[in-house]
Amino acid sequence: MDVRQLTYFLAVVETMNFGRAAEQLYIAQPSLSQAIGTLERELGVPLFHRVGRGVVLSDAGAQLIEPARQVVRDLEAAQAAARSARGLTRGRVELIAMPSPGMEPLSTLIRDFTAAHPAMTVTADAAFTPEDVVQAVKAGRAELGLLGAATPPHTGGLRVLPIEDQPLVLISPPEGDPPPDQRGREPGAEDATVAREALAGARLIVSKQGSLMRRLVDDVLTSGVDAQVVVEVEHRTSILPMVLAGVGHAVLPSSWTTLAQRSGARVRRLEPAVLLRIALVSRTGSLTPAAQAFVACVEDYLAGTGVAAGPGHR
Numbered sequence: 001m002d003v004r005q006l007t008y009f010l011a012v013v014e015t016m017n018f019g020r021a022a023e024q025l026y027i028a029q030p031s032l033s034q035a036i037g038t039l040e041r042e043l044g045v046p047l048f049h050r051v052g053r054g055v056v057l058s059d060a061g062a063q064l065i066e067p068a069r070q071v072v073r074d075l076e077a078a079q080a081a082a083r084s085a086r087g088l089t090r091g092r093v094e095l096i097a098m099p100s101p102g103m104e105p106l107s108t109l110i111r112d113f114t115a116a117h118p119a120m121t122v123t124a125d126a127a128f129t130p131e132d133v134v135q136a137v138k139a140g141r142a143e144l145g146l147l148g149a150a151t152p153p154h155t156g157g158l159r160v161l162p163i164e165d166q167p168l169v170l171i172s173p174p175e176g177d178p179p180p181d182q183r184g185r186e187p188g189a190e191d192a193t194v195a196r197e198a199l200a201g202a203r204l205i206v207s208k209q210g211s212l213m214r215r216l217v218d219d220v221l222t223s224g225v226d227a228q229v230v231v232e233v234e235h236r237t238s239i240l241p242m243v244l245a246g247v248g249h250a251v252l253p254s255s256w257t258t259l260a261q262r263s264g265a266r267v268r269r270l271e272p273a274v275l276l277r278i279a280l281v282s283r284t285g286s287l288t289p290a291a292q293a294f295v296a297c298v299e300d301y302l303a304g305t306g307v308a309a310g311p312g313h314r
Helices: 003-015 018-025 029-043 059-085 099-103 106-116 130-138 212-222 236-244 254-262 289-305
Strands: 048-051 054-057 091-097 120-126 144-149 159-172 193-195 203-207 228-233 249-253 266-271 275-282
Touching: 003 018, 003 029, 003 059, 018 029, 054 059, 091 099, 091 130, 091 289, 099 106, 099 120, 099 144, 099 159, 099 236, 099 254, 106 120, 106 289, 120 289, 130 144, 130 275, 144 289, 159 212, 159 236, 159 254, 159 289, 203 212, 203 236, 212 249, 228 236, 236 249, 236 254, 249 254, 254 266, 275 289
Parallel strands: 091 120, 091 144, 193 266, 203 228, 203 249
Antiparallel strands: 048 054, 144 275, 159 249, 159 266, 159 275
């Protein structure tokens, strides 16, 4: 068994199709099939079951995924370290992020990171729950994960670096009468706030069940406030365009504030405050030089904002 075979195996896992995996690897399909067959004979177990034109993982194949990813990543880390010793700076950061921290602080972090390391590449995959991020990092699909949760998630031994707390805000359409401000301030003014009770009669755009923002809206509705959910969307990136189109109001983390205000929407903090706690997670083993450099960039960001790393960071 060698790294080439494991790389081929992971390509088939990603596509669940030998033809597409061969195209991705730029090799002939018979060569890929032969390499996987050789690996299966060496291990003494089938890794895939052929079903029609596709494949499904066997139990043994499912067990091999995480060790295979770690072996490939360890080799990449060794190669990157050797290149670094020769004065080269190329590398890739494999990161997975939830939508709201994927707005901020990720945009600022990537701006700072790519400015400091212009030859580096960042790959940012998407996840929609803290559990998705944690599982992706544990399984080796990403080295680093950026998540947001109301309380620290169960990370099962991952290294955790707290970054910032984002209060939830109400984003309202550019036109129309927004829910009244608690202190008489204009929407968008500094420190403008709105009470949850003021959402009575509001038309709301929400994400699917499971997010902190949806939980707050559900709490408001169950408390007797007569608001109306008019749209429930799968992708949170669809919410702001709908607000701007006048469909309704939305509860989102403050990471959306700058983009919303630049687009003409009106933004106010909800009171009492609810916080989305943003953190970076990684495996406790050694990271590639590229991932280490990104973590250092996060630490510089924290030093610049005056936020101290919490006890979860080691």
